[in-house]
Amino acid sequence: MQTIQDPSEIIQLLDKQNYVADEEFATALYLLINLKKPLLLEGPPGVGKTEIGIVLSQLLHTKLIRLQCYEGLDINSSVYEWNYQKQLLGIKLYEGSNLSVGEKEKHIFGTDYLLQRPLLQSITAEDKSPVLLIDELDRSDEEFEAFLLELLSAFQISIPEIGTMKAKHKPYVILTSNRTRELSDALKRRCLYYWIDYPGLEKEMAIIKKRLPGIEQNLLTQVVKFVQELRKRKLNKTPGVSETMDWAESLMALGYRQIDARAFERTLGAVLKSSEDIQQVKQEGIEAFT
Numbered sequence: 001m002q003t004i005q006d007p008s009e010i011i012q013l014l015d016k017q018n019y020v021a022d023e024e025f026a027t028a029l030y031l032l033i034n035l036k037k038p039l040l041l042e043g044p045p046g047v048g049k050t051e052i053g054i055v056l057s058q059l060l061h062t063k064l065i066r067l068q069c070y071e072g073l074d075i076n077s078s079v080y081e082w083n084y085q086k087q088l089l090g091i092k093l094y095e096g097s098n099l100s101v102g103e104k105e106k107h108i109f110g111t112d113y114l115l116q117r118p119l120l121q122s123i124t125a126e127d128k129s130p131v132l133l134i135d136e137l138d139r140s141d142e143e144f145e146a147f148l149l150e151l152l153s154a155f156q157i158s159i160p161e162i163g164t165m166k167a168k169h170k171p172y173v174i175l176t177s178n179r180t181r182e183l184s185d186a187l188k189r190r191c192l193y194y195w196i197d198y199p200g201l202e203k204e205m206a207i208i209k210k211r212l213p214g215i216e217q218n219l220l221t222q223v224v225k226f227v228q229e230l231r232k233r234k235l236n237k238t239p240g241v242s243e244t245m246d247w248a249e250s251l252m253a254l255g256y257r258q259i260d261a262r263a264f265e266r267t268l269g270a271v272l273k274s275s276e277d278i279q280q281v282k283q284e285g286i287e288a289f290t
Contacts, residue, residue, distance in 0.1 A: 004033060007027040008026070010026040013059050014026070014059065019048070019055045020210055025194060025196070028194040029052075031192055033060070036172065038173035038190060038191040039173070039175070039192045040176075040183070040192065041175065041176045041177070042176070042177045042193070043196035044178065046241055048196060048241060050176055052174065053174045060129075062129060062130050062131060063130040063131070064131050064133060065121050065133070066135060067133070067134050068135050069136045072141065073139075073141070079119045079157060080114055081117070083113050083114070086113050090107060119151060120157055122173075123171065124168075125168070125169050126169075128169055129170055130169075131172045133174050134173065136178060137183065138180045138181050138183065148187065149186055152187065152191065155167040155171070198238075198241070201228055204227070204244060205220055205221065205224045207241055208220055208224060208244060208245060214252070219251060219257055223247055223248045223251065227239055227243070229289045230281070230289070239271050239273075243270070244271065249270075250267050251267055254266070264286040265282060
C-alpha cells in the first residue's frame, strides 16, 4: 500500500473512487489509517456511511469484512461458532486412540474446528490489515456493544476453549450508526468520531455529478434543490443522498430533461419511501418546491 502523506491526498484518492469528501472527513480517515484507531461514523441513513467502508478497502487495496448488525446479533453470528458436525466426526476418529480425554478435547476444540465469523476473521488476517465495517451498530443490543470493547481496545478476542487470539495485523475498523439509540461512552472513548450530515446544495450536486456524469445541468440542479426542500418537511423517512441518486437516475431513464408536474408525480416513489410522505408531497404539489 502506498504511503498517504496527508488528508489532502485522501481527498484526491477518494475522488478517484467517486466519493466526495471534505478536509474534516479526510482528516478523520487519515487518522484511522495512520493510528489504526476505530472510527465511529454517525448520521442519518443514506449519507454514505456504509459506502466509505467499501471505498476505503478499495483505496487501501485490502479485503473488506462487513458485519451487518441487527437486534439479537450474538457471538455465534458475529465472532465464531464450533463446527459441531466436524467435532462429532473427530470424536469418532479418536475413540480407539490412546489419547487422554484432555488430549482429545484439545484436538476437537482446536482452530481446525472453528467457524470464523466477521469479527474473528478481521483479527486472523494473515497477509495485511483488512477493513472491518461494523454496520448500523445501533441496531444491535447493548450486550453485543459491550462485547466489542475488547476488540476495539486491544484488537483481540477471547475464546474460552482456546484462549486469547490477538490480531497479527490490526484491522481498519469503521463503525456506523443511524443513532436510533445512543451508543455507550465506553465504546465512544475507544473510537475517533465523525458526524456525516446531509450535504449542502453544492456538495450534493458534486456527488450526483460524480456518479452520473451524463446528467444535464438543469435536471441536476432541479433534482438536488427539490430534495433539499423535501428534507425541510416533516416526513416519516427523510431522503438521503442515495435517494437523490435514485431519483436522478429514474428521471434520466424515463428521458426527462427537467422535472415537470407529470414527472414529479410519476417518480416520487424513487425518492420517498413512505406512502404517507408521497401523499403529503403530492397534496403540496410541485409548485411548493420551485
